[in-house]
Amino acid sequence: MVRRFEDARILMYSHDTFGLGHLRRCRAIAHALVEDYSGLQVLIISGATIAGAFDYRARVDFVKIPSVIKLRNGEYTSLDRHIDLHETLKMRQSIIRSTAETFKPDIFIVDKEPMGLRGEVEDTLTYLKMHGTRLVLGLREIMDAPHLLEEEWKRRDTMRKIEQFYDSIWVYGPPDFYDPLVGLDVPAAVRDRMNFVGFLQRSVPHDGLPDHKPEGDYILVTTGGGGDGAELIHNVIHAYQQDPSLKHDALVVLGPYMPAKQRNKLIRKGSRIPFIKIIEFDNRMEELVAGARGVVSMGGYNTYCEILSFDKPALIVPRLQPREEQLIRARRASELGLVDMLLPHEAEDPLRFAEALRALPQRAAPSRNKNGLRLEGLVHISETVGAWLDHRSKEHLSVVKQTS
Template sequence: MPRVLLYSHDTYGLGHIRRTRAIANALVAAYSDLSVLIISGSPLAGAFNLAPGIDFVHVPGVEKGEGGGYASANLRMELNQVTALREALIRQTAESFQPDVFIADKEPGGFRGELLPTLKVLKAMGTHRVIGIRDVLDDPEAIRSEWAETGALRALTEFYDDILVYGPEDFYRPLDSIPMPAELRSRIVYTGYLRRSVPHGPPSIRYPKSAKGPYILVTTGGGADGYGLIDWVLSAYEAVPNIPLPAVIAFGPFLSTTQRRAFLERIDKLPNVDAVNFDNKLERAMSRASAVVGMGGYNTFCEILSFDKPALIVPRSRPRLEQTIRAQRAEELGLVRFLPDPLEMGGKPDPAIMASALSALCRQSPPSAATIPGLLDGLPRIARHLAPTLVSSVRIREPAISGA
């Protein structure tokens, strides 16, 4: 039976594991005899529904500090020791699982190069190796410099057979600034965005009464960097009580307890604002919402397009310009409205500006008003692209031999 191994380094937030999960679910739906194994460092890898045929291996987590540096998330070990442990676990998993296809998310060499030994093993094994890139990475010059410095560029050219860009070519070309052989560049496939759907089964949490009628869903994804947006939205409802639609704020799992407590104290005083804790089936709330306010991370953007919701995007520009580039381009194409965060430019958020933007969502057109061919074709196109390998994957697998 064919096998696919997916790697998601997950050093920050929920974006990587949620994108990897969406791809895994789509692949087992397309190929009934497929086994998919996900390698992830996310502490919430097991919090999301996985279809039959999918399992995951959790490697020790690492976390990014406020200064941009990394450290062990849980183990009382030095970062280089944790990285070495992760590297060994990833390699051993690949040797035992013997995948027909390997898909890495975003980082060609993995976190601090931890994938390189595994990539050598997979190349010798004859595994088809794919790097999956989101629609926007960062400022082109910044990503070219970073990849050259970290060795990601060398790993990309030496070890990968194909490059999948999870977005439409007409939206953005994230690898134009990356030097690579012409033969490899010819293997870039723009898939379109990854369509999302409402998960099966009952809701994972109870939503407030305000969610039974029209409402604005406010989401900051994982929530670790969402304080500014939530604070600005609350200040708008505090200053302008007659905003037409109530708000339901979805706290991400990484929002600090202190910030969550302070927000709840303010929300208790507002009759038209409610909040919910982490919801691993947030697609359900978004499908029922009248409009969405978010920061413009990749997964939130896919959900906005999938459920065709008028949206206001307030992106962060640090430590990467990813969200800002995506929001600006999406507004140019008529998909969303882009509202710069004054804090990102050294200013102070104006509650009246946010209140006006929230009120305007009632009149804003949904993304479907802008016709973009292949906008949400990502998942079926990934499945079709891998078909030649997965359908003809009958090959002899040697049992793994363990050392004494």
């Protein structure tokens, strides 16, 4: 039964510099919360250039901050090359703080980057903590290789600041799949605030819009945002070129951040193969995953959740840099028998890749091996938020009674 909270507000922060993962994760959480609680409003602060290309449910909206893009070497630059990065970050920081002051959230949820991009939310965290807002850090179940994360966080004094600011830490995965802080020196106070909520289940939206997934059987090839996905798509096309017996229909989604030169080249190459259809972007990926016989991807967090949610055979070719997150996730899921995996250099062998693609639709679905299939994240988050808001309502009622 839907519960009602009068004028409850949640602010979410999604820095979004390279792909779509952060925004899509925030959006999934926001939609689940407003579905469970009427009267609740959720506002997402996002740096994604295409934040407006997605549909949002009633009582979910977004504030767009100037975009910063992450280069393949891990460095950042302003999307508008005419604006200095430092100026862009100052604008972002100012908008984030002003939004928090005006919106006055009961809960502030920060996705993945504890202090935001280059520390841009630290000022806002300080302000909201002084005003009694509950501060939540949401972490992917895998952040990066421990030695890389440790080096990055030590340089920024991140662990101390997490302990200083955050009331709760949500890990978006089950505890027996992976620990995002494994190998790090984690204070007991931080460990005590960690809650492994589980993977975030996805579903096909029931919004009354016409079904737009392709007819017939197809395997889906997706690179997420696509900024570093050209190599995977090239290898898929090459496999079809070199193995004429590979005749599965393939729907390829390039991703909106794939550079234009690479995108145009792949579209030309793919158009010569009758079994391949290429599109640039789809804002309803859940439908495409749900309709596929199998999924080929780089194994980012959201795609992995969709693979599990819709119980699809999957072949993962993870990226190896600048972060090792996808590699760690693919290896762990492969160990549990949930997916098949090829390393990038293995996928460069067209005949080996073709063999893996051919076998994909016959692969057992993840549900055949129950390990790691607890998709309880949205349910657990909703229960937690409901308990917090219920406590807030009782406190407010008590104050009203005392002053009346």
